[in-house]
Amino acid sequence: MQKILLSGVKPTGRSHIGNYFGAMKQWLTLQDEHQCFLFIADYHSLNFIQNREEMNQNILDLALDYLAIGLDPEKVTIFKQSDVSEHTELAWIFDTITTMPYLKRAHAFKDAEAKEKEISVGTFNYPMLMASDILLYSPHVVPVGQDQKQHVEITRDTAEKFNHIFGKEVFNMPEPMILGEVAVVPGIDGQKMSKSYGNTIPLFATDEEIKKQVMAIVTDSSSEIPKNVYAIHALIKPKEELDALYEANKGKYKALKDALTEDLIAFITPMRERRKAFENDIEKVKEILKKGGEKAKIVAAKKMEEVREAIGVSL
Ligand code: AMP
Ligand code: TRP
Numbered sequence: 288m289q290k291i292l293l294s295g296v297k298p299t300g301r302s303h304i305g306n307y308f309g310a311m312k313q314w315l316t317l318q319d320e321h322q323c324f325l326f327i328a329d330y331h332s333l334n335f336i337q338n339r340e341e342m343n344q345n346i347l348d349l350a351l352d353y354l355a356i357g358l359d360p361e362k363v364t365i366f367k368q369s370d371v372s373e374h375t376e377l378a379w380i381f382d383t384i385t386t387m388p389y390l391k392r393a394h395a396f397k398d399a400e401a402k403e404k405e406i407s408v409g410t411f412n413y414p415m416l417m418a419s420d421i422l423l424y425s426p427h428v429v430p431v432g433q434d435q436k437q438h439v440e441i442t443r444d445t446a447e448k449f450n451h452i453f454g455k456e457v458f459n460m461p462e463p464m465i466l467g468e469v470a471v472v473p474g475i476d477g478q479k480m481s482k483s484y485g486n487t488i489p490l491f492a493t494d495e496e497i498k499k500q501v502m503a504i505v506t507d508s509s510s511e512i513p514k515n516v517y518a519i520h521a522l523i524k525p526k527e528e529l530d531a532l533y534e535a536n537k538g539k540y541k542a543l544k545d546a547l548t549e550d551l552i553a554f555i556t557p558m559r560e561r562r563k564a565f566e567n568d569i570e571k572v573k574e575i576l577k578k579g580g581e582k583a584k585i586v587a588a589k590k591m592e593e594v595r596e597a598i599g600v601s602l
Contacts, residue, residue, distance in 0.1 A: 292321040293426035293461070295368065297332040298345035302352045303487035305472035305480030308522050309432030313464060315357055317430070323363035324424045324583060325353060327576075330368050330375060331416060334409045350572050352490065355562035360575045368420065370580030373587035377419035377594060378412070381445050384452055385415060389444075394437050418442040422458045423587040429461050433470035434479070439463035453597040457590075472522065475504040477515045488519070491559050494552055501548045511537040513544075520547045523554045 294310060296302070302311070314325055327349050329342065336342050346367060353365055368374050390396060393414050399406045409416075421429055421442045429439050439461065446458035471479050474486030481487070488500045506513040512533050520529055520543075536542045565572055595601040 289320065289322045290427040291324070291425060292317055292428050292430065293324040293326075293421055293424045294430050295326040295328040295331075295420060296349060297328045297335070298342070298349040299332045299335050300345065300482040301487070301489040301491070302349065303480055303482065303489050304519070304522065305432070305474070305487065307356065307490050308469040308472050309466075310430055311353075311356055312469075313430035313466065314363075317428075318358060318363050321428070323358075324426070324586075325358065325363055325365050326420065326579075326583070327353075327365075327367045328417075328420065331413065334407055334413065347569065347572065350576055351562050351565050354565050354572065354575070355491070355558050357558075357561070360579070364579045364582045365575055366579035366583045367576055370576070371423075371584050371587045373423055373584070373591045374416065374419050376591060377423060378416040380594060380598065381415040381418055381449070382412065384448055385445065390414060393441065394434075414438050414441040415445070418445040421461055422446055423590045424583075425459045425590070426461045427459075428464045430464040430466075432472075433465055436463055436465060449597075455597045457593050457597050469522065473515060473518050475500055475515065475519075477505055477518075488551065490555065491562055492551075492555065497551050497555065498548050501544050501551065504544065504547075506540050513540050516540070516543050516547055520550065523550050 292314070294314060296306060296310065314323060317323070327346055329346055332342070332345065336345060350365065354360065358365065390411060395413055396406065396411055399410060417438050418441060421439070422445070429435075429442075431439065440463075443460050446460060450456050450458055474480035474484060475488065476484070476486045478484060478486060489496065492500065501516075504513070504515050504519070506516065517529070517533060524532070532546060533543065536546075592601070
């Protein structure tokens with residue numbers, strides 16, 4: 288039997304090469320051997336995006352991104368979290384078996400607290416919705432970037448707790464899949480590349496944007512090899528070629544940045560073209576999401592039946 292893979296991204300803005308190398312690329316390479324559920328975490332993004340037009344656009348953009356990187360909708364199930372109401376339903380049940388002190392240890396909550404941000408109940412609860420996203424589909428693997436490791440651990444704890452309380456193996460133990468070398472893709476400032484830090488190279492950037500972002504990569508003049516330029520370049524160039532290039536151009540930051548720009552453009556162009564083709568057929572994209580939602584719903588509803596049975600609400 289095929290192993291099951293599940294992952295998702297929040298539609299909170301343009302996808303960047305950190306999303307691609309940290310998570311999405313793994314989906315591509317695994318889509319042939321796994322049964323894949325890849326979703327758009329729109330209810331998660333409601334913690335950040337509270338504007339109808341923006342939400343609408345972000346969802347479509349992310350769906351286009353999924354298709355443009357080469358996911359095959361005939362093979363993988365692509366859907367919107369909001370189309371499968373079992374996600375929020377199960378999140379409630381998990382809320383009731385989880386304590387506040389436990390959730391207070393989650394990174395996202397601690398970060399928000401450290402920044403003294405007003406924290407919504409949804410942000411606090413985020414890991415429970417994520418646990419539901421995952422456990423409804425009994426996946427074996429969850430490919431994500433390093434920043435999501437704790438969330439997958441919380442998911443496993445929650446599965447175990449539920450099974451223990453209700454005395455039944457309703458949920459399996461999914462494994463996170465985090466590739467060491469791309470666990471944290473750095474941004475142009477050397478920090479983690481993130482939509483919220485303004486340090487990204489968008490996955491579907493125009494040539495001009497790529498040039499501008501590469502030129503803005505922070506370099507430390509004390510070193511002959513510009514560390515931040517090299518780190519991004521390493522994502523798209525084989526190590527031997529890369530080392531030869533940086534050896535031949537020691538200290539020549541401009542030449543190295545030009546080479547990176549050229550390689551990024553070559554890497555992004557085919558995906559950008561595929562995206563354009565889908566942009567011209569948005570109805571088809573909506574249809575793919577709808578069909579995907581229907582397929583996902585069947586699996587999720589079946590698991591929810593088991594859950595209701597286990598907790599004793601089905602008579
Ligand atoms: P997000 O955009 O935060 O919803 O992230 C979507 C996926 O991309 C998650 O699996 C993240 O772990 C991954 N990701 C985001 N930023 C990075 C990064 N800088 N390096 C590696 N993976 C990342
Ligand atoms: N929390 C993830 C992120 O911020 C997105 C996400 C939501 C997710 N549910 C998930 C990822 C389930 C993997 C599996 O990137």
